[in-house]
Amino acid sequence: MAARLFLRSAFRAAKTCRAAPAPALSRGMAAGGIPTDEEQATGMEKIIMTALKDGKDPYSMLKPKEYAGSKEDPHVVPSITSQRIVGCVCEEDNTAVVWFWLHEGEAQRCPSCGSHYKMVSHELPH
Numbered sequence: 409m410a411a412r413l414f415l416r417s418a419f420r421a422a423k424t425c426r427a428a429p430a431p432a433l434s435r436g437m438a439a440g441g442i443p444t445d446e447e448q449a450t451g452m453e454k455i456i457m458t459a460l461k462d463g464k465d466p467y468s469m470l471k472p473k474e475y476a477g478s479k480e481d482p483h484v485v486p487s488i489t490s491q492r493i494v495g496c497v498c499e500e501d502n503t504a505v506v507w508f509w510l511h512e513g514e515a516q517r518c519p520s521c522g523s524h525y526k527m528v529s530h531e532l533p534h
């Protein structure tokens with residue numbers, strides 16, 4: 409009984425007194441709120457966030473693009489040196505990987521399935 413009376417009076421009190429409008433929430437550091445990821449990132453994290461905004465993927469963090477593997481559309485393999493070891497899963501269900509060296513220059517073919525691979529130079533941003 410007492411609880412019901414308390415609830416009723418609390419409901420009336422809430423109905424009659426109007427609360428001041430709440431100020432708009434702001435996360436920005438300039439507004440004194442919690443800084444966003446862009447505002448608090450420094451160093452390598454900031455470099456990566458800036459590059460991703462520009463549509464670049466300097467550390468190959470995103471899913472690689474798919475290529476047909478033909479002579480006209482070879483698989484592009486980025487490398488920071490003049491050669492790189494490539495593993496080709498020739499068919500989707502294969503359990504063995506065919507490994508071979510890919511060198512700078514013309515596109516090379518997988519010795520097993522014949523897919524074309526082309527190495528492109530890739531520079532890390534630091």
Ligand SMILES: [Zn+2]
Nearest residue numbers: 496498518521
């Ligand atoms: Zn292959």
